[in-house]
Amino acid sequence: MRIACPFCGPRGVDEFAYLGDATVKRPNADAPDALPAFVEYVYLRDNPAGLHRELWQHALGCQSWLVVTRNVRTHVIDQVEAARDVAAARSSEAE
Amino acid sequence: MAETLVARSALRAHVAPPAAPAGAPGFTLREVPDLTLASVAALKGREAELAEAVRAAYGLDLPQGPKRVASGPVAFVGAGPGKWLAVSSAATDFSALPAAVADQSDGRSAFRLAGPKARETLATLIQVDLHPRAFGAGDVALTHAASIAVTLWQLDDEPSYEILMFRTYAATLWRWIVEAGRSRGVEARLAG
Numbered sequence: 017m018r019i020a021c022p023f024c025g026p027r028g029v030d031e032f033a034y035l036g037d038a039t040v041k042r043p044n045a046d047a048p049d050a051l052p053a054f055v056e057y058v059y060l061r062d063n064p065a066g067l068h069r070e071l072w073q074h075a076l077g078c079q080s081w082l083v084v085t086r087n088v089r090t091h092v093i094d095q096v097e098a099a100r101d102v103a104a105a106r107s108s109e110a111e
Numbered sequence: 112m113a114e115t116l117v118a119r120s121a122l123r124a125h126v127a128p129p130a131a132p133a134g135a136p137g138f139t140l141r142e143v144p145d146l147t148l149a150s151v152a153a154l155k156g157r158e159a160e161l162a163e164a165v166r167a168a169y170g171l172d173l174p175q176g177p178k179r180v181a182s183g184p185v186a187f188v189g190a191g192p193g194k195w196l197a198v199s200s201a202a203t204d205f206s207a208l209p210a211a212v213a214d215q216s217d218g219r220s221a222f223r224l225a226g227p228k229a230r231e232t233l234a235t236l237i238q239v240d241l242h243p244r245a246f247g248a249g250d251v252a253l254t255h256a257a258s259i260a261v262t263l264w265q266l267d268d269e270p271s272y273e274i275l276m277f278r279t280y281a282a283t284l285w286r287w288i289v290e291a292g293r294s295r296g297v298e299a300r301l302a303g
């Protein structure tokens with residue numbers, strides 16, 4: 017599997033470290049349902065057969081954190097975005 | 112009693128042995144000593160200010176992407192989004208730049224490989240495509256060589272390359288290059 021780092025270009029998966037699910041959102045700690053929300057946030061993961069959004073880091077490269085949209089059945093990668101761009105878009109949506 | 116700290120190469124002959132080819136050298140391997148190195152990271156919202164300061168101080172346009180630009184002894188190497196490695200072969204103080212600047216001079220070692228077999232030898236250790244159509248003078252790769260994290264750039268079309276690694280890996284990478292270069296006419300020796 018090769019991942020196209022937006023900065024470095026396409027590289028072998030051996031240069032990347034996998035962090036996990038990029039779809040989870042940290043819940044509001046002050047909300048009344050914070051405890052069950054955090055249990056879900058920390059422990060519970062979907063296991064989709066198909067497209068998934070995942071966090072990867074180009075650890076043996078430019079160190080960028082990436083959000084990779086990948087089909088977990090075929091390893092076909094649809095999209096690679098800088099995680100900071102995804103986070104910035106998410107926070108501007110929330111405003 | 113106060114001890115005086117002295118900058119020393121990470122290489123010694125017993126861990127970084129020399130090599131001499133039987134015939135004409137295919138390429139030379141040398142340490143690049145006494146480099147000034149600093150990591151430079153742009154501060155949020157102040158990218159343009161940093162670019163302007165680098166232009167004013169060194170006459171260089173900060174590269175976008177994995178590229179190297181140089182003027183005189185100073186070079187800037189793209190090291191990630193909003194990150195550069197400032198390199199100088201002279202004593203240069205990068206700390207006045209409006210950015211997060213951290214000296215790396217004592218943490219890294221650098222080698223130079225030069226000669227017609229330099230590319231082929233590096234290609235046995237590095238998975239990035241070094242063919243001239245994909246990688247030329249001024250191009251930079253942040254990758255690994257035999258699992259050792261390296262920053263590699265091509266200087267010219269001889270071809271010659273410089274490769275930077277954490278200094279604790281310098282002797283190991285030296286031996287990898289000497290071993291890979293054995294059948295390619297490596298001529299390697301330490302300075303002095």
Ligand SMILES: [Zn+2]
Nearest residue numbers: 021024074078
């Ligand atoms: Zn990268």
